[in-house]
Amino acid sequence: MMSNFTDSTTIIGESGAEKLLGNGDMLVECAIISRTSKPRLQGCFVDLVEINRVAEFIKAQWPAEYDPSFLDLEEKVEEFKAPSGEDLLANKATREMAEEELYAQLVEDIMLREYTSISYITRTYGVGFPKAGRLFARLQRDGIVATENDASKGCKVLIHDANFNAPSINPGSTELVVEEDK
Numbered sequence: 001m002m003s004n005f006t007d008s009t010t011i012i013g014e015s016g017a018e019k020l021l022g023n024g025d026m027l028v029e030c031a032i033i034s035r036t037s038k039p040r041l042q043g044c045f046v047d048l049v050e051i052n053r054v055a056e057f058i059k060a061q062w063p064a065e066y067d068p069s070f071l072d073l074e075e076k077v078e079e080f081k082a083p084s085g086e087d088l089l090a091n092k093a094t095r096e097m098a099e100e101e102l103y104a105q106l107v108e109d110i111m112l113r114e115y116t117s118i119s120y121i122t123r124t125y126g127v128g129f130p131k132a133g134r135l136f137a138r139l140q141r142d143g144i145v146a147t148e149n150d151a152s153k154g155c156k157v158l159i160h161d162a163n164f165n166a167p168s169i170n171p172g173s174t175e176l177v178v179e180e181d182k
Contacts, residue, residue: 014038099135102127106135107144110157116145117154 002008008017016027016038024045027038102125109124110116116139121132136155139145146156 012038016040099131103135103138106139110139110144111160113157115150115153115156117149120154 002011002017002020005015005018008015011017012027014037020026020040024043026041026043028041029038033039106121106125116136118129118132118136121127121135122129125132127135136145140147140155144157144159146158149155
């Protein structure tokens with residue numbers, strides 16, 4: 001039962017609820033009864049006092065039995081500890097190392113292709129768009145992939161040399177390191 005047309009439209013998506021009388025008067029959405037609208041039906045009305053009486057009767061007939069594994073939940077919540085700063089730094093270092101390995105594999109793969117794109121990286125390596133975008137931007141910064149984009153093919157791969165060592169960024173610094181062949 002709604003007080004006005006706007007409330008009815010907001011809550012059930014159509015008018016009609018503002019005309020309900022209460023005490024079991026209802027609109028029912030059921031494709032078997034009607035596929036175009038919610039028909040108005042009269043259901044049985046159960047007062048809150050009656051619901052409480054039934055609940056009390058059931059409690060009196062069958063005493064509560066509590067599962068022991070759920071009795072100490074507060075103790076289990078206290079056992080959980082948020083990760084420390086050291087744990088977060090270790091996780092970040094692990095992610096950076098994994099991204100470096102992924103980048104090295106990506107460079108090898110990209111050098112065998114004529115064109116590449118962020119969507120190719122996303123599909124081939126199963127990474128999300130933001131990570132694929134970071135890797136693609138790094139390929140462009142390192143000069144492996146052109147910055148100009150061919151809408152149908154992606155960006156042209158500029159380096160096809162298997163002996164090429166891409167510059168890398170040391171984790172924890174912003175210094176660019178170029179490894180030279182000796």
